[in-house]
Amino acid sequence: MLHNAVKMLKTYFGYESFRSGQEKTIQSVLSGNNTACIMPTGGGKSICYQIPSLLMEGTTLVISPLISLMKDQVDALDQIGIPAAYINSSLSNAEIHERLEHAKDGTYKLLYIAPERLESPQFLTQLKGMKIPFVAVDEAHCISQWGHDFRPSYLYISKLIKELNSRPVVAGLTATATPQVREDICRLLEIDPENTITTGFERENLSFYISKESDKVKYIQEYVRKNKEEAGIIYAATRKEVDQLHARLLKMGIAAAKYHGGLSEKERNEGQEKFLLDDASVMVATNAFGMGIDKSNIRYVIHYQIPKNMESFYQEAGRAGRDGLPSECILLFSAQDIQVQRFLIEQSASTLERLEGEVKKLQQMIDFCHIDGCLQAYILQYFGEVDPPACGRCGNCKDDRDKVEITKSAQMVLSCMIRMGERFGKTLIAQVLAGSKVKKVRDLKFHQLSTFGLMKEKSVKEITELIDFLTSEGVISVTSGAYPVLAVTNKGKEVLLGKVKLFRKESLKIHKIVEDNELFESLRSCRKRLAEEEGVPPFVIFSDETLRQMCSALPTDAEQFLDVKGIGKFKQEKYGQAFLEIIQKYVEKEEVETVAQK
Template identity: 55%
Template sequence: MQDEALKVLKQYFGYDGFRKGQDEIISNLLAGRDTVGIMPTGGGKSICYQIPALLLPGTTLVISPLISLMKDQVDALADVGIAATFINSSLSFNEGRNRLAAAASGKYKLVYIAPERLELPDFLQALQRMDVSLVAVDEAHCISQWGHDFRPSYRKIEAMLAHFPKRPVVAALTATATPRVTADICRLLQIPQNQVIATGFARDNLFFQVIRGQNPDAFLTDYLRKNRDQPGIIYAATRKDVDRLCSQLAKAGFSAGKYHAGLSEKERVDNQERFIYDDVSVLVATNAFGMGINKSNVRFVIHYSLPRNIEAYYQEAGRAGRDGEKSDCILLFSPQDIRLQKFFIDQSDMDEALKKEEYHKLDQMIGYCHTESCLQGYILRYFGEEDPEPCHHCGNCLDTREKSDVTVAAQKVLSCVKRMRERYGKLMVAKVLAGASDQKILSFRLDRLPTYGLMKDQTQKQIADFIDFLTGEQYLELRGGAYPTLALATRAVAVLKGEERVFKKGAVHAVQLEVHSELFERLKQVRKELAQKEYVPPYIIFSDQSLREMSARLPSTDRDFLMIKGVGQQKLEKYGLAFMEAIAAYEAAATSEEG
């Protein structure tokens, strides 16, 4: 059966071999064994059920959480000649009924459904008329209340399985499951723990970095300027931040769209499609955007705000580099974000046990922002991997910045906060230290403090940025509600007494992602034109990885073109000529220039 699986992989998907874990999961499913597969985002989870779907009799039912993901998957399967469809709330009643009838007659090898369908008795009855040999549960962590995206409808899956005359084989797949969530998936779907296949969570093509104690807007603008036109996602915690950032980027001349729950459904869909179809390069979004987004050429994910936990962060960051190309995952840490996340937890309707768990997860997220050890190693330990080796390619592993002694400046700030009786916020402290003489300072008699004007050689903004650094390094802490005040943290005492010195590294500067060749850019244009004709996202035609290989190997025959990773027979017949003609034209132009 393994040889047949490899043959199908090459014929339809254009790959010569399976990635780590894929062959084991596929072998298990073909042998009739229920399996939990835990693989990193971009690790090829969909192949794990799509190959068995083509080799098993009957139909494979795929339970998927998002409408956009279903459409993406079905478009991609249709593009390689595989019969698939989806049934969800985007269809009219008649269209949904027609597709269900066609599925019952065996027209489709894969049928994608939303978990909420399982709550409809008529739908469950219709499923019994289908010859379902495999049920694939995508984003399987949604079944557990201890996961970060719990969806109650996922709990209906086990009851649905009992409706079939013969229980189908079950594949439960996810990229973000802690040991506790994995055990929950096994218990709720009745899958033995020894049938869990975990390939590890490491993503070696991703560059993780935390920026703290710096102005986030300045870093963001610098980064986007150096990586203009590269596709990327910027996550912010609130709709207000999304609106402000998107407007700010548009004014600076960047091609940006936005996505959050406050927009109309039409606006959200339009903006998402403009991003997926490469019509805008940057999407600024809340976490309402993204689960299951299949866009493979996202080159960076920047978190402008602190995520609520490591699972959510790794899933969102993991939307970068799904094609295996090098990509950036950057978190811009601001201490005030901690208060916002605590507010979200407090205002939720979770029971006290779950709130306590969420607070614990938030503490681990904050720990990630402050660790000086390997960032990828920190994430891997969170997901249960013991003693992971340093990755040698994250922001901490590669950090060679010199440290400078800023103890005296720190003592001035800490002393000022103490003299102001820990009753004021960052801006007022900065004004006092800078020697400002506005009405508020004078009316509160803050100009009479011994620390007034102690840092008048610096601007208020420079002082405020330094206060952010001291807060980020936990010498200061924020207290209070909407307008937080600064207070001394425990470790500030030793600094004020002269028992501990404070060191600050230089600012982190944004770097440019890899520059592509002229031919690669031409092939991207060919891809976009073909995508527009077929009304599909460009990455469904070919991934950036395939285009890079074409621009390096310059295929000129059908045989050469089939050797490119991601090219199967169907794609050769549909697109081979267009790309080989573009390559030949480029070579001819280059030869004539040399002549």
């Protein structure tokens, strides 16, 4: 049976062998075992249910939480010749009825449905008329009340499985699950814990960075400008910040889209579509965007603020580099942002137990932002891996920036705060230290303080940036509310007494993620043109990884083209000629230039 699975993998997907964990999961499912599959985003979970569906008689039911994921997956399956369909709220009743009738006739190998459909007894009755040998539960962490994205409709899945005419094999698949969530998945989907395949959570192509730059907007502008040809997501905590960042990027001439709950459904869909079709290179969004987005060529994810927990951070950051190519995940940390997440947690927590659990998870995110050790290793330990080695590629592992001692400057700031009574915000503190003659300073008689003008060689902006850094280091605390007030922490008092020294590193260097490649750009343009003709996202035609493989292998005929990783027979016949012509022209041009140089 596994031999046939490998054959299907090559024929339809263009791969010679399965990735880590895929083979074990498929073997378990084909042996009739309910199975849990825990592997990182981009690890190839969809293959784990798509291949078995081709080898089973009937239609595999895939329960998936988001409309965008269903559409992308069905588009991708259509592109390689596998009959599939989806049923969700984007369809009319007539369209749903038509697709269900086709499903009863066995037209589809896979039928994707939203979990909310299972709440309808009428819909369950219609499913009974289908031959369903296999039920795949995608984003299975949604079934756990302790997961970061619990969805009550997922609890109807066990009822569905029991009511189907023949008992199907069940697979629960997810990328982010703590040990507690894994237990819930197995219990609620009746999976023997021994049939859990976990490949580990490490994404070897991702590099993690924590930046404590005080001017976040400037950092983002420089980063996006340097990587404007690459696709990226910028996550912000509030709708207002999304709107402001989006407007700034547009003003820079960057093709950016935005997505948050305050937009109409039409506006959200238009923004998402622009991003998926590569008409917008950057998506600025709240965490309402992204779950189930199958876009494989996202090269970076930037978090404008600290997320509320590690599960959210790793899932969102993990949307970068799904094609396996090097990608970056950057968290812009500012201590003031902690109050925003704390407020959002307090607003959403339904019980005191839930509140305490979420606050604990937020603290673990804060700890992550302050560690000196490997960032990837911290993430892996959070998800239950024991003593993971340092990754050697994250911002901490590769950090060779110079440190400058700033203890004396910090003491000036803290001393000034104490003399001002610890009752004011950073702007006024900075104005006093800079020796500003603004009216408020004089009205409060702060110009008479011994700390007035103590840092007059610096601008107010430079001093506020220093205050932000001291806040991120836990030397200064900030109250919540519309007018935050600064106070000296216990650690700050130790700095004042000279018991603790402070050091500040130079700014995090921004570099280009992917170097320019003439052939790659030509192939990318061809892919975009074909995608527009087909009405599908470009990554559905070929991933960036497959285009890079073409650049490396330089195939000259159909047989060599078929040998490129990620190209199956169906796509070779459909697109091979268009790409081979571009490669041939490039090779001829290179040969001419080589001769001319000689």
